Amino acid sequence: MKPSIPKGTRDFLPSQVAKRNYIFDCIRSVFETYGYVPIETPVMENLATLTGKYGDEGDKLLFKILNNGDYLAKADSEALSEKNSAKLTKSIAKKGLRYDLTVPFARFVTMHQNDLSFPFKRYQIQQVWRGDRPQKGRYQEFYQCDVDVVGSDSLMYEAELVKIYDDVFTALRIPATIKVNNRKVLYGIAEAAGVEEKFMSMTMAIDKLDKIGQDGVTEELMQRGITTEQADFIMSTLKIDNLNDLFEAFSASPTGQHGIQELREFHNYLDRTETNNNIQFDISLARGLTYYTGCIFEVITDKVNIGSIGGGGRYADLTSSFGLKGVSGVGVSFGAARIYDVMEELDLFPSDISQTISVLLIAFDEMTHGHAFSVLSELRANGIKSDLYPSPAKMKKQMKYANDISVPYVLLVGSEEMETGQYSLKDMNTGEQKKYSIEDIKTVLA
RNA sequence: GUGGUUGUAGCUCAGUUGGUUAGAGCGCCGGAUUGUGGUUCCGGAGGUCGUCGGUUCGAGACCGAUCUUCCACCCCA
Structure with missing residues (x-):
């Protein structure tokens, strides 16, 4: 249907x-x-x-709410045969929406x-x-x-x-x-x-x-x-x-x-x-x-x-x-x-009210995806609204998703980042990208 | 509840007096670009024409019913 x-x-x-x-x-x-x-x-x-x-x-x-059960059995048969809806209502509907x-x-x-x-x-x-x-x-x-x-x-x-x-x-x-x-x-x-x-x-x-x-x-x-x-x-x-x-x-x-x-x-x-x-x-x-x-x-x-x-x-x-x-x-x-x-x-709504998360994590392969998940946990434990793209898909696809949900920052988690502990944080509004440790990221996004 | 109005792709809309296979723009998907989105270029998918019935050789188009939208009443936030 x-x-x-x-x-x-x-x-x-x-x-x-x-x-x-x-x-x-x-x-x-x-x-x-x-x-x-x-x-x-x-x-x-x-x-x-x-x-x-x-x-x-x-x-x-x-709005009247029809009684449950066999409501016709208890209906006002006189009102029913007269086809008088207003009169019938009382006997078949006890409740109404406010x-x-x-x-x-x-x-x-x-x-x-x-x-x-x-x-x-x-x-x-x-x-x-x-x-x-x-x-x-x-x-x-x-x-x-x-x-x-x-x-x-x-x-x-x-x-x-x-x-x-x-x-x-x-x-x-x-x-x-x-x-x-x-x-x-x-x-x-x-x-x-x-x-x-x-x-x-x-x-x-x-x-x-x-x-x-x-x-x-x-x-x-x-x-x-x-x-x-x-x-x-x-x-x-x-x-x-x-x-x-x-x-x-x-x-x-x-x-x-x-x-x-x-x-x-x-x-x-x-x-x-x-x-x-x-x-x-x-x-x-x-x-x-x-x-x-x-x-x-x-x-x-x-x-x-x-x-x-x-x-x-x-x-x-x-x-x-x-x-x-x-x-x-x-x-x-x-x-x-x-x-x-x-x-x-009148276009009076502020533009930033539909923003849900502060940062989206993006990983490049299975190994970094697992690591990114632990980074994600740590950010969340610190009260930072964040998410991780559910698979290490193509970057273009992940970046496009980030763009579509208008997240202000993207955190790139690749093998290089994983080894050095310095993660690339991209500002989606300016396009600028810098490397930070997790501790620094917590303060930047706090 | 009364009178009118609207409905075609995800969205906004074309579609000739009824005549082959229903179009556009935007969006969407893929590629150009195997570690970079929002710009550009190339390609692709997507429609029971609101629904049901009728007229006709033939209906997106005409008629009826119904649902929905919006408008005027009524009333109201």
Whole structure:
């Protein structure tokens, strides 16, 4: 058969893994500097843990795992005869692949609440799966890098997480714009316009402002059952771009004013630190995930058209659906695959990251090959990343291999070298070649 | 999930209104060079034209289905 992999998934060559690890290492090191600790959760969760957390659309994109054994015997025969897939799912699939890292984290916190000290700061770098139709920068399997802190509602953490974004994108040299808004501000707009019951629907329309423009949003609002007067009011509120005026506009909305207060407090913290990237209040930023309740964030880079490369926000009540109440959390996520694509496109990866060994040993015949193996052992015992070509093949072939794997040095082991103990070390970049004793080689390559 | 798009050698792509044995560049392998790679020259290998079916005397080309890619929605990292 012809080999293939499922759509939206990818293999990774060694050089690609090296690049990805470069991103992970950078992110991980920033996370740890800020006091976050790593955890891991299973790739599959009970379907009941996942369903209903991401809205109806999200539920459709969840990968469900067919039960083992004779699953049809226990299937809902009524749903089966009705050909009702949604109804049938519950009886034939108990598990699903995780859709993000935040919901499994909420489950984790609830289950292990007695083992954790709050505020609990964790990071997690693992794959997630979504049954979306693939496009550039959109895969069915991809890594997310999440940092979250639960057990505190201090706005200090919102500022801290934005600063983490700033640090990571600065280190990776990606020019980023970090957009900030607050769900309470959006709710305030709905409240002031008298459309509280259409809050979710309204935010989805507002979120498209960049894409479809003011007229488009107005039209969409009306399609969603909002009157012309209400839509006009909403659109005029969206034009207010400073917090003080917005505060005034929310005189009839305590929630809206509370949202403004939170944004002010967030800025008070953030203003006490230096940032390199553009941090922007964007009243039209909405974000789809239903569980956000306070500040929300999204990161884009205007150099590459690939959608957002990060997002997150405050969720006051995520653990309550698992029975743990009153635990507020806030977190952000980095989209590793998209960050990779952006860096590839902007050519931001350092050139030396795929290098695996420092020196390749080359022997000329059976006898020197055996000797080279003992030299190899000694280099390795001294922590020098090294390898020996597996046979005394033609030099051209061995040199070509060295060139192909871009090893910086080649050590030639011939009979002359073996007798004198002076080995020829060739610098593959300059082409220069000098003789050294093993002791000297250890210091040159150390 | 809806509408569209793509698929020919390892890679990037040609391939005429349907007509012999499907081409190029790069890469790969071998040699020029039996102790020297990345340059040069010479030679060579490599394809079930995504897959299955249909139309036709004849299909890489036309039709259908399917898989995949990318794009616009939807949503999102």
